[in-house]
Amino acid sequence: MNYPSGIKKSYNKVISYGNRGMTLEEDINVTNEYYLTHNIASIYKKPTPIGIVKVDYKSGTIKEAYFKTPSTTDYNGIYKGKYIDFEAKETMVNSFPLANIHEHQIKHLDTISKMGGIGFLIVRFVKLEETYILTNDKLQSFLKNNTRKSIPLEYFKKEGFKLELKFNPRLNYINIIDRILEGELHE
C-alpha cells in the first residue's frame, strides 16, 4: 500500500526519526515560511490529493476517502517573478530509487523547464544527513543516458548542489536557485 509521504512519515515518525531532527518536509515548510515572512518567495506544498467517497453533510466531516496519485509535484510557487516547481524526497539508501517518483511527475518537471520555469528535485540521503538539489536538466540527462533504476549518490555529488542545514532559513534552497538563474543568463 502506498501512502503519500507526509502521511507515512507522521505514522512512522517515532520509529524512523525519534528525536534526531526534522523531516525534509518539515525543513522545507519552515524555510518556505521564512521566505514568505521576509517577502523573498511564496512557495507552498500542495495539499495531498484525496478522493472523497462519503461525506456526512450534517457535520461536514468526510467519512470515507482515499489517497489519489498526485498529478504534479509537491511544491510550487514564485521567486523573482519566476515559476518554481519541485519534488522533495527522502531516501534511506545511498542512492535515489526512481520508484520514489512517479513518471508523470518527471514529465511534469520537464514540461515546467521547457516552459521557462525552474524545476528540480530535492533529495535527502537520510543516513548520511546530506541534502541535494538536482535540476530537471541533470535529471533528464541521467534518465536519457542510463537504464539504472536508481540515481547513485555520486551523481548528486557531481551534478547537483548540496544544501546545508542552517539555523534560519533552515534549508536555503533559494541560494541555489540564484545560482541556477545566473547559469541561465550565462548560457
Add this chain to the structure above:
Amino acid sequence: MNYPSGIKKSYNKVISYGNRGMTLEEDINVTNEYYLTHNIASIYKKPTPIGIVKVDYKSGTIKEAYFKTPSTTDYNGIYKGKYIDFEAKETMVNSFPLANIHEHQIKHLDTISKMGGIGFLIVRFVKLEETYILTNDKLQSFLKNNTRKSIPLEYFKKEGFKLELKFNPRLNYINIIDRILEGELHE
C-alpha cells in the same frame, strides 16, 4: 457549514445546473487540459486541503477527515516562464460578495503581484452567463476605495476583462494574460 466549492457544487449540481452547462471549475479544467496538451501553459487546480483524522492502514482508506481552509488560491502554474495564480468563483447574484473569498486569499494574490507574478480573480455571474477576469491591482484598488461588502457587476464590466465561452479552448483566459503582460511592458 462551508464546503469547498467543488464538493458543494457536485452535490448541488442537479438542482443548480441541470443540463444548462458546465460549472466554471469544469470550464477552467478543460481549458487547462487544452493548454497543457498544446504546450501553451501548465496550470493546475490544487487539491482541496483535507485534515486527516483516522486512517485504516490495512485498506489504505481514510475513515475520518475534515475540510480545511485553503491557505492560498485554487489555481496556479506557469505561462511563458511567468508565475500565474488565481481564484475562480461563481456568484448567483449580480455582484461578487467578498464573503466568497477568504481574506488570506486576497492577501496571497497581492503577495504574488508584488513578487512579479500574475494574480487575478475569475468570476462568473451565473444568471447572466458572463465571466470576467479582475486583476489583483483592480481588486486591491476596489478594496482600498470602498467599504462595500460586494463588488458590483459594473466594476467588472469597467475594470475587468470579459471572457467569452468558445468551443476549444473553452475559456481562453491566456488571451487576457497576454494583454496584461503587454500592459506591464507599456507601463
